[in-house]
Each structure stands twice: as structure tokens, then as C-alpha cells.
Amino acid sequence: MKGEKAQKGTLKKVLRYIRPYWPLVAFSILLAAVTVAASLYIPILTGNAVDLILGPGQVDFAGIFKILLEICVIIAIAALAQWLMSLFNNRITYRVVRDIRNKAFDQLQKLPLKYLDGHPTGQIVSRVIADVDQFADGLLMGFTQLFTGVITILGTLGFMLTVSGTITAVVVVITPVSLLVAAFIAKRTYAMFRLQSQVRGEQTGFVEEMVGGQKVVQAFHHEAEAMERFDQLNEELRRCSLRAIFFSSITNPSTRFVNSLVYTGVGIVGALLVISGGLTVGQLSCFLTYANQYTKPFNEISGVITELQNALACAGRVFELIEAKPQTPDAPGAAVLAQPQGHVEIQDVFFSYRKDQRLIEDFTLDVRPGQRVALVGPTGCGKTTVINLLMRFYDVNSGSIQVEGTDVRQITRKSLRQNYGMVLQDTWLKKGTIRENIAYGKPDATLEEVIEAAKAAHAHSFIRRLPQGYDTVIGEDGGAISQGQKQLLCIARVMLCLPPMLILDEATSSIDTRTEVRIQKAFQRMMEGRTSFIVAHRLSTIQDADVILVMKDGHIIEQGDHQSLLAKGGFYAELYNSQFDHGGAEAN
16 A cells, blocks of 8 residues: 555656646647547458458459558558657657756755765665666656557547447456456556665665775675675565566466457457348458457556556655755855855854764864864764864754854855865866866866966876876776875865865875975965864874864864973873874874
């Protein structure tokens, strides 16, 4: 019952997406009616031609030739109407699919990071790409065969009634059996197709995960385990697909059996009527053709129902993504943050990703404009979480974060993030030229500005050695360039924009020591007069910070500059000295 309700709900949503294209749907139905009317008129002409053959030497060739000419014209009209109907159906289907896919991708831009963090990337990609493709196939088949099939059934009944009400009654009595069989099987296949779609998404997610981490898989000799897991998913998908296809495939032979009964009933009753003189031989041949045409749509519709079950199951998964709760919209009348000085206040902030797992508690900090604040501490202490809260990727559970005296929840996200320049430990580059990647935050930047930013980030020398320099196209996530070079490009991206506030999350972690020294000098120039938050793992890189916050379990346990914290001999001193006691080991 629950599956049936979900199916009806999904169908209503699909119809809402089809609604803007009702004129095209109306034209498609009209063309289907023309096609059916033409195909149904041909048996009448054929029956008339049969009646013109009275016996040996009694054939009206002139009349038959005239009928054949008429049949040719009608066939041509039917063919044209069918071609136009297919054209309209393609337009409807792929415009609906385009709208759904656009809506899904637009929703991805609005979803909170909490949703993206909680769902495997491969599953999300599977919903937007594979599930929408499956939906398109089912919808196209539905439009093409459903309209024609329904009109054929209604039209055939109408034509049969004009010839013989008795035989038509036989057909109508037997027909519901076919419908009941199809409906019985259809109800049970939707859940199976939905499970098939879900497992396919899991498999896509696993493949994406393994392709992205293949170096690690091979380095740790995990190929056998990965193959075993893939075999499990593959076997599960095989089992789900086999059940779904097996049960759905029962529909066609079941309806064919019932339709054969219809054809047999028409033949027996029609023959009796011919013998009694109530029907001519030509009319019987016409009726047998109608019986065949009448039953054919039931076979086609049963196949359509199978495809529609799969399509609706896939559409349901896409709609789950589209209808996922988006991030909290900007507050009504939210302020636009323009040219801030960099005054940031964090007051009594409590935050945790999960209710049962405490993280940041009673966090308070006042950062003056131009100050350089370093966050240090062991893994999981909340350093990166503070960055997520500053950028408003997550909202605080209680307390407030203010910029220039205004709560960030009362500032538009776009203007807030535009005033932060962020370089993360995890680099991200898009497929495109080096120049496009550096100018990602300032698309209208001139080549000279891009080059100056690259020079400031010490990336110019390696870019110049690339085959096409700044016009070199790099693949997805940087392609063949090294991790350190990717990070230099990310630093150059911020150098180009130079917003009033900076966030540097171990921004030089993938750069050699010599280049790091030069980058640190560039950072010093970049941070002059700008409020900066630096998440540091190598404590040697933050000795010049104005304020060092030592965090542990979501709390600030020590605060001060490098020298004062060392003199205190507390947790910071222990972290700092441990890097040298263990041959330069990281704090994290």
C-alpha cells in the first residue's frame, strides 16, 4: 500500500513537469488519433475488397484497384502522422528530462553541506545521470505507445460496434481479464524496480570511490577486498534486476493468452453469424483484423507498464533529491556585506554535527581587523569546524558569529563568502585552462592580472613550462599536474581576488620546503591589513601570528602569541616540542 501511494505521488510530480508542454501533448494525441483512425479504416476497405471477389470469373477488378489506391493514400497519411507524433513525443520527453535534471542540479547548489556530507557522491551522480536516463526511456515509450494503444482500443471498439454488437459484446466481456492480470503484476514490480535503482546507485558510488582512490587501494593491496565488495553489489544488482524483469515479463505472455481467447471468441461467434447470414465473409475478415488490432495494444501497454514502473522508480529517487530540505535561505532583508574592515566576533557558540556527539562548546573570540589568528590543536578538536562556521557552511546551534557587528545569519551568504579568500588543504580545480582556474573567483580578470597573481603565488615558473602556458587545459581535478602545483594554483586564485578576510587551512601542506618559504613571504604580504584565520598543522608556519588559539575538544584551552605560549610550558609548548622530538612529526 505504501509503495502504491509513493508511486501515485511520483506520477503526480511527473505530470506537473509535463504540464507546461500540454499543447505538444495535445498535438501528439491528435496525431495518434489520426494514425489509429487510418489503421482502423484499412480493414473496412480490405473487407469491401473481399466482398468484391464473388467467385471465379466474378471479380470486380476496377473496384478493387480503386480500393487499393485508397489504401495507399491512407497508409501514407498514417506514416506521416506517426512520424510527426514521434517527433512531438521526443520533444516532450527530453524537455521534461532537461527540466528535471536542471532542477536537480540547481537543488545541489542549494543543499546544505550536511546533506552532501551524508550521501556518497556516486549515489548523487547516479540520481542526476543514470536515474534520469532510465526515466527518459520509460517516459518516451509511454508517450509513444500509451496514446496510440488507448486510442486504438477505443477506436476499434467503436468500429466493431458499427459492424456487429454481438461480437463486440464478446470482446468487451473477455477484455477485463487482461487488464486485471496486468494491474496485478504492475503493483508488485514497482518496489522491485525501486530496489534495483537503489542498488545501481550504490554500485555507481562504489565504482566512483574506487576509481578516485585507486592508488591507495593498490598501495595497501586492497584489490581483492575491493573486488569482493564489487562482486557482492554486482550479485545483488543481478538478483534485484532478475526478479524485477522476471515478474514484469510475465505481463506480456499473460495478456497474450487472454488476447488469444478474444481472437478465438471472435472467430467462433463470427463464423456462426456468417453461417446464419447475419454477417458477410468480408465483414468477418474485417472483424478478425479488428480483434487482432484490439488485442495488440494490450500487449504493448503491458510492456509500457513495465517500463513505466522502472521509470517511476527512478523518478522517485530523483524527486527525493529535488525535495531534500535545502539550506536555510537568507533572512528577509539580509544585509549585503560591503567592504568590511575584518572585525569578527564569536560569542558563546555551541555546535555539533550530531546531537549525540558534542564538539564546540561555549566558544568565544574577538578578532580585531587585520589580526592574524592561528588555530592549532589535535585532530578532531574543531579547527576546521570553526572555518565551516565562519563561512556559514553550517549554522551554529546557539550563540552567534558576527562580522562588523552583524550576525552572519543576517548577512547574505554570497556577500559573506565573497569577502573571504579561502585556500584549503584539499585542492579543487575544474576542467579548463590554467587561466580559467586562477580566474575562477574573478572571471573578468585580464591575463596580466592572472600572471601577476601566479607570480605572487610562485606558480608562474611552472605554468610557463607547460605546453600552452596559461592556455594549457588541465583535466578534472587538475589532471596530470602535481599536488603541490595544484595547491599553488589555488593560492594564485586567492591572490587574484585579495578579499579583506582570509582563511588558510594548511595551505602549504603539499609544497616543498624551499617553495614554502617563498609562499610564506607571499602570504605575509597578502595578509597585511587583512583579518586572517590560519589552521596550522606545522607550528613553525604560524610563529608570526598575532594570536594563537590552542583548541582541544572544542574548547580554547590556551591563547596568546608564540613566545608567551612557549614560556607558559602548557599544551602548545608540548605540541611544538613534539614536532622536533619526533623528527618533525606533525601536530596532527
